[in-house]
Each structure stands twice: as structure tokens, then as C-alpha cells.
Amino acid sequence: MEGYTTVFTCEMPIRWGDMDAFGHVNNTVYFRYMEQTRIEWLDSHGVANDFPGQGPVIVNASMNFRKQLHYPGTLLGVMSCARPGRSSLDTHFELRRTDDPDTLYADGDARIVWVDYAAGRSVPWPEALRACLPDGEAG
Known part of the structure; x- marks a missing residue:
């Protein structure tokens, strides 16, 4: 995606409980996969819990469902980021199966x-996190 840099890739299982009565992964679970990729990205930098009283909030999210997912399988979650703002960051995610990575x-x-x-308002990205972002040098 233009203007975005891939920052993280992870694998995660499709669980039996992710499916709904129609036999495919429920649409709400796709957002959980996106969340898991984002949390693993933060964890990979060792900074996920370093900022007491501060943290990430999702202010909007969208998903394009291209093809049904079914159990069993392993997903490949790919996270990309745009250049960060003072306190915001636009992210993009792709979900693929490891046994079908071209789809x-x-x-x-x-x-x-x-x-x-506590303040209920946005604050600048902490320096340690900003360094993990595309063009994330402080400034």
C-alpha cells in the first residue's frame, strides 16, 4: 500500500471456536486477528506495558472480507504503518493463510x-515507541 511501510509479520492459528454456525470464521474475529497482530508488534519491541496510564486507543477500524477463512489453518498477519502524526498512527493489515500466501x-x-x-486526551507518542515507527525519529 502506497505510503505505508511493513513493520511486522506474525503467524497465528485459526481456532475451532473462531467459526460460526455457517462453518466459516466469523467476521468479528477478523478484527481480533488484526488486534493480535498489533499487540504482538508492540510486544516485539518490549514496550507494550512500559507506559503506565498511557496507551493505544483504536479510534476507527475497517475490514475488507476478500475470501472466507475456515478451520484448521495458520494465518499470516502483516502490519504496515504510515508516517506517524503527533499522537496518531494509521495502520494497514493483511491476513493470508500460510498454506496459501498468495491469496x-x-x-x-x-x-x-x-x-x-486519566486525562482522557491524546498525547505525543513516547520516544521509545516513536523510534519503532516509520520515519519515527523524534522531532
Whole structure:
């Protein structure tokens, strides 16, 4: 996606409980896969819990369901980011199966805003996190 840099890739299982009565992965679960990719990305930098009282909030999210997913299988979650703003970050996600990596099963977007929870407002990205982002040098 133009203007975005791939920052993280992870694998995660499709679980039996992810399916609905129609025998395919329920549409709400795709957002969980997107969330899991995002959390593993934060964890990979060792900074997910380093900022007491602050953290990421998703202010909008969307998903394009391209092809049904079924159990069993392993997903490949790919996360890309645009250049960060002062407190916001636009992210893009792709979901593929590891046994069918050329097929895009779903893709989506989420805007993350870094928030001071007590104040209830956005604050600048912490320097340690900003360094993990595309063009993330402080400034």
C-alpha cells in the first residue's frame, strides 16, 4: 500500500471456536486477528506495558472480507504503518493463510491514537515507541 511501510509479520492459528454456525470464521474475529497482530508488534519491541496510564486507543477500524477463512489453518498477519502524526498512527493489515500466501483473505485499516487515560486526551507518542515507527525519529 502506497505510503505505508511493513513493520511486522506474525503467524497465528485459526481456532475451532473462531467459526460460526455457517462453518466459516466469523467476521468479528477478523478484527481480533488484526488486534493480535498489533499487540504482538508492540510486544516485539518490549514496550507494550512500559507506559503506565498511557496507551493505544483504536479510534476507527475497517475490514475488507476478500475470501472466507475456515478451520484448521495458520494465518499470516502483516502490519504496515504510515508516517506517524503527533499522537496518531494509521495502520494497514493483511491476513493470508500460510498454506496459501498468495491469496489475500482480508485486509483492513485502523487508526491508533496514543492516549493519557486519566486525562482522557491524546498525547505525543513516547520516544521509545516513536523510534519503532516509520520515519519515527523524534522531532
